[in-house]
Amino acid sequence: MGRELTQRELLIELEPVAEENVHRHLSLAKPWHPHDYVPWDEGRNFAAMGGVDWDPGQSRLSEVAKAAMITNLLTEDNLPSYHRVIADNFSRDGAWGTWVGRWTAEENRHGIAMRDYLVVTRGVDPVELEQARMAAMTTGFDPLATIDYSTLEQSQIPEAGVLYGMAYVTFQELATRISHRNTGKVCNDPVADTMLQRIAADENLHMIFYRNLYGAALDLAPDQAMEAVTIMLTNFQIDWCRQPQLPPLRRADGQTRHLRHASTPRRGHHARAAAMESVRAQRLHRPW
Numbered sequence: 001m002g003r004e005l006t007q008r009e010l011l012i013e014l015e016p017v018a019e020e021n022v023h024r025h026l027s028l029a030k031p032w033h034p035h036d037y038v039p040w041d042e043g044r045n046f047a048a049m050g051g052v053d054w055d056p057g058q059s060r061l062s063e064v065a066k067a068a069m070i071t072n073l074l075t076e077d078n079l080p081s082y083h084r085v086i087a088d089n090f091s092r093d094g095a096w097g098t099w100v101g102r103w104t105a106e107e108n109r110h111g112i113a114m115r116d117y118l119v120v121t122r123g124v125d126p127v128e129l130e131q132a133r134m135a136a137m138t139t140g141f142d143p144l145a146t147i148d149y150s151t152l153e154q155s156q157i158p159e160a161g162v163l164y165g166m167a168y169v170t171f172q173e174l175a176t177r178i179s180h181r182n183t184g185k186v187c188n189d190p191v192a193d194t195m196l197q198r199i200a201a202d203e204n205l206h207m208i209f210y211r212n213l214y215g216a217a218l219d220l221a222p223d224q225a226m227e228a229v230t231i232m233l234t235n236f237q238i239d240w241c242r243q244p245q246l247p248p249l250r251r252a253d254g255q256t257r258h259l260r261h262a263s264t265p266r267r268g269h270h271a272r273a274a275a276m277e278s279v280r281a282q283r284l285h286r287p288w
Contacts, residue, residue: 019095034113037195076111163228173207
């Protein structure tokens, strides 16, 4: 067993792979515009501009679809937290910096399209949605903070954050791809489904970028990379799971449902199962 590589050494050795995959991504990514996925002719003013404020009866989404849309949107809203994670643990120079900027710009479209759709179609209460956004973004998220360090030996505590951050985003992108695709189906609205399929396609390309990088990391530093992916998988959480109690979701029947409860299935063994399924799938195609 050789010595462990430092953060700087890992970044230098993996930069050619990052550059190759940036070019690959740019050749495959298709430009799209959030405004093309929103039914603007359904929009009308709210009370502040002489119209009518939101009422639960105005939404055509089921309670499951509402909870899923809000959960997914709040995850997208926390883009600043994810940007900090990859910017701090990757680099702002060279291919790494190009990817950080490009990835952030592409991810930003997701929240724009989803929020515009929900507000225009009156799918959920826009006031409660804004309160939830404020709470989620104020709290922020750091995936390395989800690790239960009490279960680790001193030698296992992360030092090369690039591996831990890369392992996390690989599986997080997979989880969001699956979630957006499934949410589109339960919305029972072809407009929402088309929008979420478009977003899921972005997430899939992002996942492939990180997956390819992590495959190279496993070849470069197998012991370090395997330890990092094991620790991140056994502590895997989506950012929304760590948010404080947020405003309840008002239902058409007048009852309320707390959003934290709606998000619970995205954590624990459900999230890890999705991540491990990705690992199994990749073994069919490459020696991960």
